[in-house]
Amino acid sequence: MSVVDVTIAAGVTVGDFLLGSAAVLVLIAIGMFYRAIRGPTMQDRVLAVNVLGTNTVVILAMLGAALEEPTFLDIALVYALLNFLMAIAISKFTVERGGVL
Amino acid sequence: MTDLLVVRAALIVLFVLAGLFFTFVSMTGVIRLPDVYSRAHTASQADTLGAGFALAGVALTLGWQGAGFKTVILLFFLFVTNPTAAHAIARAALEEGIVPWTEGDERR
Numbered sequence: 001m002s003v004v005d006v007t008i009a010a011g012v013t014v015g016d017f018l019l020g021s022a023a024v025l026v027l028i029a030i031g032m033f034y035r036a037i038r039g040p041t042m043q044d045r046v047l048a049v050n051v052l053g054t055n056t057v058v059i060l061a062m063l064g065a066a067l068e069e070p071t072f073l074d075i076a077l078v079y080a081l082l083n084f085l086m087a088i089a090i091s092k093f094t095v096e097r098g099g100v101l
Numbered sequence: 102m103t104d105l106l107v108v109r110a111a112l113i114v115l116f117v118l119a120g121l122f123f124t125f126v127s128m129t130g131v132i133r134l135p136d137v138y139s140r141a142h143t144a145s146q147a148d149t150l151g152a153g154f155a156l157a158g159v160a161l162t163l164g165w166q167g168a169g170f171k172t173v174i175l176l177f178f179l180f181v182t183n184p185t186a187a188h189a190i191a192r193a194a195l196e197e198g199i200v201p202w203t204e205g206d207e208r209r
Contacts (some may be wrong), residue, residue, distance in 0.1 A: 003162055014110050014162065020141060021117050021155070028121075028128045030165040035131050035140070043137045043194040049187055051131060051144045055124065058152050061159045062117075062170060070168035077175055080182070089185035091193035 004068060018066035022059045029055045046090050053083030114160045120155030127151060136202035141191040148183030152176070 004015040029052050036048035057076045064072030127147030134140050156176040163169040202208075 003106055003113070003191050006106050008110055008114060012111055017114060018117065018159070018162065021121055024121055025124065025155075031128045032131060041137055041194065041197075041199055043159065043190050043199070044140065047137065047140055047144050047187065047190050048131060050190070051147055051181070054130065054148045054152050054183060056178070057175065057179065058120070058124075058155045058159075061156055063177065064168070065162040065172075065192055067161045070163070070171070073168050073175065074169045077171065077178070077209050080175060080178055084182040088189050091186075091189040094193050095196045 003067075004036070004066065015066045017070075018062045022062040024054055025059050025062070029059075042094060043091070046087060050083060050087045053079065053086070057083070106112075113161045116154050116158035116161065118152050120153070120158065123147060123154065124149075124151035135206070135208040137194045137199060138201050139193055141187045145184045145187035151178055152179050152183075167196070178189060 004013065004018075006014050008014060008017060031053050032048055032055070036052065039045040039048060057080045059073050060076040060079065064070055064076070077099050124147050127143050130143030130146070131140050134143060153176055156172055156179070160169050160172040160176065163172055
């Protein structure tokens with residue numbers, strides 16, 4: 001018996017709880033899109049997209065744990081790396097070459 | 102043995118709920134705070150505390166095996182890189198000439 005199958009309350013297992021938390025995180029990410037779309041400066045947008053990427057990494061890890069598919073964690077690691085590179089590259093290009101967008 | 106599993110499940114729920122709480126606080130901050138510098142502060146708070154707690158819960162779920170170690174590595178990576186990224190973004194904003202918000206200015 002793995003910990004994913006442990007019941008925490010009224011028929012809800014830990015796996016179900018992780019899936020529900022992933023859904024809540026998706027809703028929070030949709031709220032974050034407001035700043036990515038409206039953000040008056042480009043730095044606002046990069047910041048919002050950076051937080052969205054971190055949210056995506058956490059959602060991927062939660063899905064991997066809940067569905068018992070550890071392969072998702074590899075994808076999450078690569079995504080975290082790309083996310084960091086994106087933020088550093090765009091903020092460097094805006095200073096030195098006047099923007100990439 | 103089952104007692105241990107119940108304690109572990111309670112810890113998982115606690116950690117994931119803390120992660121959700123901090124991510125929600127940070128979403129509110131990213132939407133509501135007045136300028137890019139204060140938003141950079143609250144965004145890196147989501148990345149360290151929010152993602153940190155949530156990934157700690159996931160690592161507890163996966164347990165003492167390969168995938169759990171990967172989650173701990175991912176947690177450490179996010180913990181180190183995301184404040185660095187927020188710092189780089191805030192510095193780019195400063196070098197582009199965006200003036201920090203002070204009291205009395207209009208919200209941006």
